[in-house]
Structures are given as structure tokens and as C-alpha cells.
Amino acid sequence: MKLKILAKVDSLDTQKSIISKIGELINFKNLEPGDKLPSERMLSEKFEVSRSSVREAIQKLELYGLLDSIPQSGTFVANIGVIAMNGMIEDILRLEDPDFKSLVETRILLELKTVRLASLRRTEEDLEKIKEALDAYSEKVLRGEDAVQEDLLFHLAIARASGNSIMNNFMLIITPEIITNFEKYHVCDKKLANLSISEHQDIFEAIKKQDPMLAKQKMKDHFTVLYQYCYNIKKST
């Protein structure tokens, strides 16, 4: 019996191979920025894969900004030049699955920035949303329940208030994996959660006061406690 997960790996491999072949094609045909890629039908025939596979590969490259697919017209190569195109495709194919360490590093980097920006740019509406998230979190912790989700929603509310849509987007991308890891390692148990309430409140107050330095410091404190604890339990297990 073939394991379930292998089917996904297979499909990812074919996608990577298609992306690679599209890259070679752009090189070989010397396609300039703005030029049109061969049609999806021709590509699927040339690569001997289904058209939907080609479409998925194109969608992925569209996500990275390398292609632009326009209905009833064609798929066009982005205005970044062949050299950048080659380098980027190579990098995209080489990308490995994220480890927990990368995840934590990136989260801390992003959040120390978003909390600073949020304290500078937050509107009254942003502040209310953050307060709501804070209250939802506190209530659940005080009832003795698990509140990992409310915790992360508080942080996402801050990211939204930062006014930087890219950082907001990046936070959204890494959040689910953070939640899964937290629940796997039981990072947020009740003892830690009670402490975190006051830490969250401090962060909120700093944003309310529009004090960027304080906001960043309070967030830093928050992470120190959180991940020091995480490191300990990981070593003990």
C-alpha cells in the first residue's frame, strides 16, 4: 500500500519539475520581460503533463510575482529580466520546509516591528479591536481554559494595526504553524497563561499610549518569557 502522504509529495515534485521546465523555456527562447509564454495547452503537451498541473505551476509562479496570467490573452513573464528570473526560480525550487527555529526567529522579528508600527499608527478602531482580542483572551484564561487561539488573535490584531499589509500577510502565513507547534509542545499551559495576561495588558497600554519604545520592550519581555519556557520544556521532553 502506498502511504497517503506520498501522493502529495509526488504532486509537489511534478510541480517543481514543471516550474523548472518553464524556467528553462524562458532561457532557451530568450523571452524578454513582457513577452508571452506559450499557451497552457502547448506547455502541457510539451512537458507531457496535464493542463491543470501546468495551471497550478503557473499560479505558484504568479504568487511569487514571476508570471502574470491574463484571461483570453496569455501568460506573460514579469518585468524583472532573465537573470533575476533564473536566480529566483532556482531559489524557489531550492526552498526547504520551515523548521520551528526559523518560525520563532521570524515571528519575533516581525512582531517587534509590527507592535512598534501599531503604537505609532493605530486608529481608534484598531485599538478597540485589539482590546476585544485582549478581553477574549483574558476571560478564557481566567476560566482556566486553553487560550492559544485567542493569544494569537491578539497578536494578529496588532499586526493589522501596524498598517503594513505585507507584514500583516506574513504574520498570517506563519500563525497557523505557530499554533500547531504550541499545542504540540504545550507551550501555553495555565501557569504561563496567567502571567501572559499582564504582559498582554502592558503591550496594549503601550499601544494605547502610542509609545513605540515601550511597546517594543513589552513585546520583547513577552517573548523572552514565552520562548525561554518553550526551550526548557523542549529540553526536558
Added chain:
Amino acid sequence: MKLKILAKVDSLDTQKSIISKIGELINFKNLEPGDKLPSERMLSEKFEVSRSSVREAIQKLELYGLLDSIPQSGTFVANIGVIAMNGMIEDILRLEDPDFKSLVETRILLELKTVRLASLRRTEEDLEKIKEALDAYSEKVLRGEDAVQEDLLFHLAIARASGNSIMNNFMLIITPEIITNFEKYHVCDKKLANLSISEHQDIFEAIKKQDPMLAKQKMKDHFTVLYQYCYNIKKST
């Protein structure tokens, strides 16, 4: 005549509406983490859209880690709980297109970190790759040609050497848009490029010496010149 671009907007709107409906469904049916979503056929029938549209929406939610589609088995909701799921779907739908300011902010944040990490973790192979990118850039500038692409590939080589796959991925996502904007605003003209050669060399040397503080400082200097200049030309145009 319908404008070309509108067709893409339409398709994005239907995708958003499908994502929203999937969110409602998870709420209404009280689907717990790990539960199975109705099949793609049922969803397409229920929502009165094509199955491929449903598949695309699912793929997007898979990208954000909210769903997991397993061949011949079904699509499962991620282990993050309904509350987080609702908040995240709301945020994903609300996400606006990135502006240039967000782009620059995020780039600087990421690169000041990746250059530091790269100086600490770079292997000899990483160092060689960075050197290659540096030489390719310098040569092209000295020949008086435009070298925006080689510039960005140098920075991407550093991101790769950082050993943080998520930051590397995020850098790849924002790079094409940076290139496009640079070329649009003619950020890197020859005068600036000649100055940038020595700045790039300084960054490389700091990474080679494995001096994280120096590396970060040199990168900061590099950005100061770059975006101050950018700000000036944007005001003058």
C-alpha cells in the same frame, strides 16, 4: 468592450466569496480541528460555482495553513480551532494590496536580520555564492549597464545564507515587486550604482569576517543611501 484586467478582478472576487462561504460552513457545521470538509463536488454544487474554482480557493487556504487536502481522502481543517480559523479567514479576506512604503519597510526589516544571521551561519559555499553575485553585479555596473537584477540577486544570496527558510521565502516574495518599482522610478542609476559597489563589498567583507554587528551596520548604511535617494527622486517627479 470589457477591460482585460476586470476578468481577473472578477475571478478574485468569486474566490474571496468562496473562501468566505467555506468559513461560514466551518462555523455552521461546527467542524472541529481535523474534521473533514464536504467534498469538492458538494461544495461546488452548494456554492453554485465550478469545482475548479473551489479547488483554487482550497489551495489558497492551504497556503495559509488553514486546510490540508489529501488525495483520495478529503480536505481537512487545520488543527488551530474554530476561533483562530474565523479570525484568520476574516483577516485574509480583508488583506489589501501592498503599497511601496510597506514593501520598503518590510525589506529593510528582513534584510537587517538576514545579513546578521548570514554573517553568523554562512558556510564556505554560501560565501562563494555571495561572492559570485557580488562580482556579477560589479562587472555589470563597471560596464555602465543597468544592474538592478544582479543587485537583488546579491541580496537574495545573503537571504539564502541566513539559514532561515521562512525569511528566505519572504524575501523571494517581495523581490519582484521591488525590482519593478526600482525600474519604474529609476532608483538605481549609474551614479548611485558606482557607490553601491563599495557598499556591497563592505557587506560581503563583514559576512566573510563573521561580524554580525558590522554586517548589520553596513547594510543599514546601504539602505540609507538607497532610499534617501529614492525619496528625493520621488519628490522631484
Added chain:
DNA sequence: CCTTGTAATCTGGTTAACCAATTTATAAGT
């Protein structure tokens, strides 16, 4: 009552034919 084997059903993935908008080629008019 529980286990086991088998067949029917259900799943995401693939394929091929079809659609409407676009682009290109061709022909008619001036």
C-alpha cells in the same frame, strides 16, 4: 459479539471537450 474479507462508494486528481473574450488574419471599401 468480534474479526476479517470483499465489494460498493467516495475522495482528490486528471483528462478532454467546450465557452466567451481576445487577438490575428483576411477581405472589402475608399
Added chain:
DNA sequence: ACTTATAAATTGGTTAACCAGATTACAAGG
């Protein structure tokens, strides 16, 4: 020769039927 009108070909998007693996239901055997 050039412009304009019309038709043929091309495009990404959609649809419906099909595939192989996974799941489920159920009956036979213990």
C-alpha cells in the same frame, strides 16, 4: 496603399466525465 469590417484562430477559464487510491458498509466466519 491605407483604413475598416468581418471572420477565423488562439487564449485562459469552465465544465463534466473518468481514474486510481482510500474509505466505508456489510456479510461471512470464527
